[in-house]
Amino acid sequence: MTVTNLKQSINSERLLKRLQDLGRIGLDNDNKRTRLAASDADKAGRDRLIVWMKEDGLEVEIDRIGNIFGIWYSTENRNEEPILLGSHIDTVINAGMYDGCYGVLSGLEVINTLQKKGVKPSRPIAVAAFTNEEGVRYQPDMMGSLVYAGGLSVEDALKTVGSDGTLLGEELERIGYAGTKEPGFLKPYAYIELHIEQGPILDKEGISIGAVENLQGISWQRITIEGIANHAGTTPIVMRRDAGLAAARVITYLRDRANASNGQTVATVGTISFKPNAVNVVPSLATFTVDLRNPNEQRLQEEEQALANYLKELAASEEVSISSEQLARFSPVSFDENIVKLIEQAASKLELHSKRMTSGAGHDAQMMARICPSAMIFVPSIEGISHNPKEATNDSDLIAGANVLLDVVNNLAGNK
């Protein structure tokens, strides 16, 4: 990797140091990092972020759902729609230090670099840290950006009861981040989110930059199969109504379809339970979840329909009854082709390998894409590990990603 041919480049030392600094906030006695949304640790992270925003002369605004915005206005561009960069700084339990934070802090570096170089951008450039992206304490996840994009009313969101019985609205008040701005108060010209991949593809392929052109649609179902509990020794195979066997057939069916989809569909059965769950009793009940994803809405619907058809056949052939319940459903998101091209061009200028890719995980960008042209830049996650203290990205890749973001922003809102 080389950035020597770049006229302007972000302050990599400061970026890496800030990632470390923010990463130390929320460590417990066992050195586990946890900053759940609207917790004391989240407040400490937010406070630090705002100090940094103010150091760079940004105007700080907080909206009613607690989203933080640091905005670099000039007198000339104050009435223009801003370029918005961002992500989130809340974490899962026992988290790594890059997920979300990398995008927010790189946004600050981009602004600082442009300021230092004397660039006079044609539009404001702002950095957002959205509330409760992770959805661990309050559901749904990506809540701050969902509310910001108008997909959930701020009143309903603030009434959310947490896994610990708290009310999100009260917790935001308590930590001092129940702002006054209406969500959506800034209408972005574009939204760009720089993020670690949280998957293995870039790392395995040795590519530094992912130009994320779309985000998978997600279909979550809970499937319940009812058979009949029978003695494992005395019941001939042909007389069984084995809910567990039927569940296993669904799992292998889903894998076979995913294999046949040429890398487009992913399907996961992550949870399962049998009843009565005894060694020598044929299961009368099997319950499991299905996580189906595809970047194309029509294909995702085809997968859902194929599964539904298979469940019908299976219910008949295994003489069991099967029901399914939709747990979550998000349509795929297509990102803005122009921004994706700018990302590829920026990588090319920096002599970085890039590839177009699909985001397998959900991100704030999928919500922001509802209200403005949006795209994402991915950098490699070593071995694809995320939501884990082992989450890691090489410094060179972190710097490369931030410089790609800088170039894209410069292109979109460069010198007037």
Add this chain to the structure above:
Amino acid sequence: MTVTNLKQSINSERLLKRLQDLGRIGLDNDNKRTRLAASDADKAGRDRLIVWMKEDGLEVEIDRIGNIFGIWYSTENRNEEPILLGSHIDTVINAGMYDGCYGVLSGLEVINTLQKKGVKPSRPIAVAAFTNEEGVRYQPDMMGSLVYAGGLSVEDALKTVGSDGTLLGEELERIGYAGTKEPGFLKPYAYIELHIEQGPILDKEGISIGAVENLQGISWQRITIEGIANHAGTTPIVMRRDAGLAAARVITYLRDRANASNGQTVATVGTISFKPNAVNVVPSLATFTVDLRNPNEQRLQEEEQALANYLKELAASEEVSISSEQLARFSPVSFDENIVKLIEQAASKLELHSKRMTSGAGHDAQMMARICPSAMIFVPSIEGISHNPKEATNDSDLIAGANVLLDVVNNLAGNK
């Protein structure tokens, strides 16, 4: 069904009444029947049984593991090896009223009938109620007959710690059933156990009598598959090491082999768990049990070997690591061909349909077969239901089975 051509026939009214009487012992306030081994309810059942044995003039003996024997001696046959009939009167939790009790109480009817008819048997005829056949409170199951047949020392058995923390030896003392006879003190000439099938075959086929020629061997294993936990959205299918998928492949493999075995092998996966057991995480760990049964030892070993080979292939193809642990292993038992033929002949004389069959469940007879010629007689379980308050057998079948037992005993030890 007709028994009119029988010269002597058991007192069916008394048998059915005693089944009801014994069945009322151990009912709780919700009318659930539970007589766990060496519990107060078990003591009450034992006390009642001994009253009945004494009413019929039987000599009652208790051995050190609490097995109860009621023996009909005559002066002439006192030195002969006895014909032993029996089963058990302990129950599972929330049990039916026939499992075990039917064989014990029918044994008493057989003796009473022979006595009433003035038969002078060439050998003593005895009825045994073995301790802790069910194995719910103390493991292993079939403990009383296992100790009696020399498969487990009485000292070790008495030290067994129960699921409630009690010691079996202390509990037998407490309820007054720690006897003084050494297990094995009576060397039987033959052992015959009449039992409900606890499976659906006789009921489905409309056959009254099962002439049980063998008992399946049982192999229990716990299989643990280790893969890698990965994000369900960001991890391409080809990069997964999905422990749950591998578990599902084992389950369907076992079923396919069982289907191909022409009704000989049964295979059951009754328990399963995934870790971390989250909707959107590829399982890193899958643990499940396998219950494999076949009436032929060589075939059972072939099934075990086939599974082991498959697990090796699967570990390679799915890039997971797989370990297995033997939880239990019993070789198949072949019953005595002469007694099985006597059972068929008795059924035929009584104009009852009979079929040779395999016992899919474990019974005291499998232990007694170690020390004397043994066999079992099955009668239908309606819909195959057992270990459940819905356990049921038609009265006509209960009576038929006891009459078959009577005829077999009469043949083995008839008038001198």
